[in-house]
Amino acid sequence: MTKFSHGTHVLVTDSEKALFLVNDGDGDYPNLTVERKKTQDNPSNREQSANRPGRVSNSVGAHRSAMDDTDWHQLAKDRFAADLGDILYERVHDGKIDRLIIVASPHVLGELRAHLHQEVTDVIVAEINKTLTNHPLDEIERLVLSELKGNGR
DSSP: OOTTOTTOEEEEEOSSEEEEEEEOSOSSSOOEEEEEEEEOOOOOHHHHOOSOOOEEEOSSSSOEEEOOOOOHHHHHHHHHHHHHHHHHHHHHHTTSOSSEEEEEOHHHHHHHHTTOOHHHHTTEEEEEEOOOTTSOHHHHHHHHHHHHHHTTO
16 A cells, blocks of 8 residues: 555645645545645734833843734744644544645644644654645645655655
8 A cells, every 4th residue: 555545635734724635546646635624814923913012121221122022923823733733633533534644844844743643643654845735736646646756655
């Protein structure tokens, strides 16, 4: 059985969009179909901040320094990865996913790994460090197949 065989699930994600796909074809001629899409509205940090950054008086002298404001945009990205981890756990635990390929940028992949339960990591057959969320399905099929064959996975 190849890593991209019939029934293999593929998660293609960045920090704001996720496509849950399943291979209805086979390992040589994949046919990905969309099972679910998840998006997150994540405006820029400036748009999410309610106030200007605070100021603090230094303990020595009369100088004041700006305090770092919370990075709401980054927090939303982290929450999105945690949500994906929860969705994957639920689907694996319920027996809906038994083979999984994750396609994401290295940063997103690293953040997502921090939120994956052991049951999910046990069904991962490949991880691909690419951002493909805005590619058409036929191109995702071709690129995933190429990566898996080219890297000997």
